[in-house]
Amino acid sequence: NVQDRSGRTHLFRYASRGDYEACQKLMEFGADVTIKDNAGWTALHEACLEGHVSIVSLLLQFGADPNVTAENSDTPLHDAVQRGHKEVVECLLLHGASIDAENTENETPLSVADETMQKVIQDWLQAAEEVLERDQYGKTRLHQASERGDLNELRRCLKYGADLQYRDDAGWTSLHEAALNGHYDCVRDLLLHGADVDSRGHDEDTPLYEAVWNKHHNVVKLLLQYGADVRKRN
Incomplete structure (x- = not known):
């Protein structure tokens, strides 16, 4: 976390260069993602300016604020849009970046975007609204994709911020649906994105209970690998 004369740390330099491994190691050893240089920029600003999406995602995972402002009040989204x-841009939106944040020139990310980037933002916002839609049973598109085993649609839902913990009217999560129907790849992707392996559904059943009851052996093994509790009772 030592800063040079311009206020930049090692994390700034490696984020700007696009060195994912170095950034990961620095943060694992305690590099502070909130440090600002003398102009108010953070390492997240640097990564967004250079278009290093994997590092942007990594910084956000380690607690970087997607709406942090520089000296001129530019957010990382301002930088990514202008470049x-x-x-x-899609990664920042997924993590809650505001399209209405104004800099010192009263410019928002949407107002500084060219026609192409405006369409990217509008398309993302529309898709994000669609994945929250529910049918007559309270099932979201993520529920439906998990139930069918439609991996492409499931990944699309996750890309646009689908709620992994949302329960339908019967109390089931998307992970319950995937485990119940034995869709191994869907279960894996849901767990990789942070689904609660021991989430409670109807009658307090867990995804592991559903997979065991329906004899989906590979799904059972996968859930156990992710720490599913075999002692939980419904």
């Missing part, structure tokens, strides 16, 4: 980095 035309589509994947970075």
